[in-house]
Amino acid sequence: DAKTTQPPSMDCAEGRAANLPCNHSTISGNEYVYWYRQIHSQGPQYIIHGLKNNETNEMASLIITEDRKSSTLILPHATLRDTAVYYCIVRAPNFGNEKLTFGTGTRLTIIP
C-alpha cells in the first residue's frame, strides 16, 4: 500500500470549512484513497473514499488531484464535534490481505 503524508495538526474556526491535505505521491492506479477519523477515546469512523473522481457524502467532500498524488478532505461547516484525528489511507481492494495501515494522522481542532 502507498505511503501517505499528513500534517500533524491543524486548527479551524467553527462554522468554517476545514481542508485537510494528504500527500500520496506513490499511489498506484488501482489504489483508493480512504479517510477515517477518530474522536477522542472512540473507535475510528469511516468518512469517505474515492479512486479518481471527487466524492461527496453527508459528512464530507473528497477532492483528488488529476495526477492522484494528493487529496483534500473538506468538512464544509466544521463544528466542535469534528475535533478528532483524521487518517488518510491509500489501499487497493485486496481480498484476503487485511493489512490496512493507519499512520499518525492529522489532529484537527475546531476553535469556537
Add this chain to the structure above:
Amino acid sequence: NAGVTQTPKFQVLKTGQSMTLQCAQDMNHEYMSWYRQDPGMGLRLIHYSVGAGITDQGEVPNGYNVSRSTTEDFPLRLLSAAPSQTSVYFCASRQTSGRETQYFGPGTRLLVL
C-alpha cells in the same frame, strides 16, 4: 444492529496473566481485525480473519492468538501478558465485495502491571 461490540471496556492484568478480549459483530461481515493503539501512535494491525476458520498475522502479532469459529465472533487472546501490551485494543469488521469500509468497536483499554 449493535454493530461491533467489545468486552471488557477496561481491564487490569498482572504480568504473566492470560486473558481473552471479546469481539462480536452482527452485520454478517466476513472480515474481522484486531488493532492496538499506543499513545501518540496510529493503529497497528495485530491479527485478522477473512472468514470463519481462517486467520492471519498482521503487523504486530507476537504475544497474541486469535481464532474464528463463527462469523460473528473474533476473540483475541493474550497468552502471558507483558507491560508492553498495555494499550487500547480495537476490533473491526467489514464486508467483502470490494467495500473497504471498516466498522470499529468502542475499544478495550488494557493495563498490564
